[in-house]
Amino acid sequence: MVKEFGIGIGLAGVIFLAFHGINLFPFLLLGGIAYYLFNSFSKEKVGGNFVVAKKGDSNTPNINFSDIGGQDSAKNELLEALEFVKAKQEVKKLGIRPLKGLLLSGPPGTGKTLLAKAAANYIDSVFISTSGSQFIEMYAGVGAKRVRKLFNEARDKAKKDGKNNAIIFIDEIDVLGAKRGQNNSHMEYDQTLNQLLVELDGISVDDKVNVLVVGATNRMDTLDDALLRPGRFDRIVKVDLPDREGREHILKIHTNNKPLGEGVDIRKLAKETFRFSGAQLESLANEAAIMAMREDSEVINSDHFREAVDKVMMGEKLDRRPNKDELKRIAYHEVGHALLGERVNQGSVSNITITSRGRALGYVRHNPEDDFYLQTIDYLKDQIAVLIAGSMVEEEVLGNRSTGAANDFEKAMHLGKQIVFSGMSKLGVVSKDTLPKNMLYETITEIIKEEEKKVREEIKNNRDFIDSVVDTLLEEESISGDEFRLRLEYNKKSRTA
Known part of the structure; x- marks a missing residue:
């Protein structure tokens, strides 16, 4: 009007x-x-567009903790914290201050959003989802208004739906909660964070609606200390990449509604997807199903999954095809990686291919026998040997090296630095700040040259084998790890006979 x-x-x-x-x-x-x-x-x-969902909402998946695989530690820690929210009377009776904030920290695609939704389901809560970027604008004070509106909306929605709890999920909270003073020309960031701190401090055990703020980030180091102190974000839950058993559980969840062929081994597939996140594993199952559909197959077989692993890791196959001489060089390069990979870790090579994908002209997929958390000097030196083996085979067979090994050398230098700064080199314990650059370079070079001698000897002992595998690669474009190992074992017996 x-x-x-x-x-x-x-x-x-x-x-x-x-x-x-x-x-x-x-x-x-x-x-x-x-x-x-x-x-x-x-x-x-x-204010911003906040996504509101409640238990039973047809537009929102009914997520339970049982639907989330590979995060048992994170789920247990989260469930323990949520018990304080459910047992409000006991908490009040014992004088325990309410749980105000939970921070989920971990790499992208590990299931932080799913955990937050499952938490809302577990405590029968209204769920409001937003992102840190929605609070920052060019207008001063807008972000602070949006924070106030967000908390008011959570309480109002809970009262309207007859709920006692409300969860506010803030994804990318590092945008909203970054350390203050870093944006001198734009105080809007600091004002917005200050308002969030005020709202967190205002949460009381006597509130009719329990508001729990759940933040998600993969950049813990950028968050302001005031946000992380006790009384605000009381619990920090680490949501890490799943181990092999976790990957197996996730794959079972995502293949439960898919027709699998008899030869599909989920346990073996979990081994071959080392360091895959939950999102990548979901994508893997989806891509395998798409490939089966393209071939008009009624079931998803092992070949579909093998191709899907390569696609998720490296990207789609490229239309461009190197010329004959380049393909030959690529084949020798990759066989060198595979040969040393098997020597330092038997059974680790999963596939060798000279098919171009993403930024790679060819590649060897290695799968460790077990997940590991500590690295010894022998392991690091073995990895250096695998990295430099490709270019050394080029040099031994074709007479020179190519630019295709540039990334391998960069990784080898990085591993050399790890050896030095972990106190495992001849220099002993050193400081990054005081170690002269020329001494660092000389020590790393010495480590790499030592591995070059081992690699060169391995190449000379297996020259005929390398040539035969290259011929097969040029004809078929790929070789499975099992076939490669059979031929390597036959070559070993032939040499000793």
Whole structure:
């Protein structure tokens, strides 16, 4: 009503000015600017678009903790914390302050959002989801308004639905909660974070609606210390990449609704997907199903999964194809990696291919026997040997090296630095700040040259074998790890016979 009245007054004013011959352009320009600013601030007053969902909502999956695989430690820690929310009377009786915030920290795709939704289901809570980027605008004070509106909306929604709990999930909380003072020219960041701290401090055990803030980030180091202190985000839950058993559980969840062929071994597939996140494993199962559909297959077999692993890791096959000489060089390079990979860790090679994918012209997929958390000097040196083996086979067989090994050398240098700065080199315990660069370079070079001698000897002892595998690769483009090991074992017996 007020808007229509204002428009009527404006039109009457325009007609009056035009009747008296006054130039209307400046007035129309100012009116347009005023209208734009009015609408902009009206939108800011409304706040960001927060996604609201509650238990049983048909538009939201009914997520339970049993639906999330590979995160047993994170789930147990989260469930323990959520018990404080469910047992409100006991908490109040013992004088325990309410749990205000939970922070889920871990790499992308590990299931932080799913854990937050499962938490809302577990405590029968209203669930409001937003992102840190929705709070930051060019207008001062807008972010703080949105934070206040978010908490008010959570409480109002819970009361309306007859709920005692409300979870506010803030993804990318590092955007909202970054360390203060880093954006001197834009105080909006600091004001927004200050408002979030005020809202967290205002949560009380006597509140009719228990508000729990769940944040998710993969950049813990950038968060402000005031946000992480006890009494605000009380619990920090690490959501890491799943181990082999976790990957097996996740794959079972994502293949439960898919027809699998008899030869599909989920346990073996979990081994071959080392350091895959939950999101990548879901994508793997989906890509395998797509490949089965393209071939009009009624079931998803092992070949579909093998191809899907390569696609998720490296990307789609490229249309470009190297010329004959380049393919030969690529084949020798990859066989060198595979040969040393098997020597330092028997059974680790899963597949060798000269098919170009993503940024790789060819590649060897290695799978460790077990997940590991500590690295010894022998392990690091073995990895250096595997990395430099490709270029050394090129040099031994073709007479020179190529630029295709640049990334291998970069990784080898990084491993050399790990050896030095972990106190495992001849220098002993050293400091990054005081160690001269020339001494670091000389020590790493010495480590790499030592491995070069071992690699060169291995190449000379297996020259005929390398040539035969390269011929097969040039004809078939790929060789499985099992076939490669059979031929390597036969070659070993032939040499000793």
